[in-house]
Amino acid sequence: MEVVGQEENGEHVNKGSELGKSCASDPLIYQLVRVEGDGTLVPATEDEVMQFGHLLDDGKVEDLPSVEDISKVESFIPANVLCTGKSDLKGLSQSENIMKDKQKLETNLEDANNPNKPDKNPASQDISAETTQNSTVVNNAQASETEKTDATSTPAIDNPPDMTTVGSKPNFSLLTKDEICLDGLSIRELQEVFLATFGRQTNVKDKSWLKRRIAMGLTKSCKVPTSNFIIKDKQIVPKEGGAQYEENLQESCETESPQEFTRKRVRNANWNFENPVSLEEDSSTSKRMRKPTKRYIEELSSLDNREESMRLASLFVRNNHDRPVRSRVSQNREIGSNGAAFRTRNDSLGGFQVQVPFASRARRCRPRKNLVAFMPHTDSLLVEDENIMQEGQTEKPTRKIRASTHKNRQLKDIPDKQEKENQEETVAESDEVPEMSPDEAQSGGENAHDSNHDECESVPKGSHVRRKHHRAWTLCEVLKLVEGVARYGAGRWSEIRRLSFASYSYRTSVDLKDKWRNLLKASMAHPSVEREGKHTRKPASLPIPTSILLRVRELAELHAQAGSESPTNKSTPVHGRKVVQGKGSGFL
DNA sequence: TTTAGGG
């Protein structure tokens, strides 16, 4: 699922797509929908609404380059409440900042909303309200900033945000006239009118765009010609050239088949991520900026530190000296589908304003294995996918894809502070291990005893998402491992894991096997392993008591014997354990 | 899915 996508990719959610020809209806009603592969429009789920609703408020949608595009892409229209043309209203967000001086319009919008509200889940309304507030704050704070940022994040941008355009104070007197004719106005004047109309500045210099936007804002209609009209009493009135007016009107509201519309809509939606490049030109002929290639995104994602990726991304951005790069990366709070808040950031990926999970670029833990699973079927926009996919919602390993290996290798070595904390924690925990009674360690150890140990490692139970990067083995765990081997036999790792490590969810059978291998190695290499009484400690990281190593060795020998005589008898090792224990060290 | 083993 994506914010914007290619039609071929199956289902995508296009923000602000409307149903059918609502273009012709007034007041404007829009709905967030998902575009299925066959071109049909399906109402967005609440999750999607929540995830994408804020995008509709982005100031950047104001700066779209093409008048023609706008006429068909209603999401760019300032009338900002999105409802369904049918009866299933979805609570969606509005950009109040645009509307703050247009209370009348707001009233209309409420009217449009109310009739349908009751049949909707109240929760969605709450969330929608929250989203609205949230985005409103953001927008108010960033309205002008966003615009400038957008304008500067494209290399080919032609109009740096010089403040010579308009003042920041809206001049509402511009709108108080009975008749407003935009045709004779200069760009600057149009920008002032724009400011008065929408309450925010623009540096767009496309006259027709400005005129149309203003007209749409003032008339609450998308039936706006490009020129030769005046605005009288909030209505479009054709000037002398009535014919052309009709013509323009026809052009802008021409009806299309849903499929055709969808195609255009999807295509046009790409502008959302781009900028009003070359507004002066005819927008239909202006070239778009190239989307980042798969390779490019991959490389970006591989950068270990965020600054690095930001710096790289900024290479694609015309640097406006005084503007810190940081301004392009802002954190937002999002409401996830599970109700939990997760962080995202607005990141300019090669000039594209995309939202990615806050930690997705610089993964602190092992990278998601199926990261590239998105790639085969999409040649673009997979970054948005990352945004949608809650971490670990799908954790099916796709190990076959070899390409991911290198990336994983690169990413997985990122130092993890939290992990280090965990290590310290576990080391501290290991100090209390010796207090453990033998009985606890041997018998009760399976379930009950360890339940308190269980989550002391600060790994949330529910999310096995955060896969371990490195977790030091505690003495307790080692003991359990040795116990498990003694009881069930070396090699029966899954069984040991199941029975002795039930509470250590993060230890897999492979981990046990690896650890046992290491223990074995250590025990064999240990110089004073013969002297069991001696507790000469290896200066190594986590000193394993000699006694344990001794026992490991004995178990190994025993296992070798048992392996030769009766490899399949799993009850035999028990007697071996007793032998070992009897022989053994005083550590238990 | 588990185990064994290389890296």
Added chain:
DNA sequence: CCCTAAA
């Protein structure tokens, strides 16, 4: 720890 082959 990760990855993979083999069972």
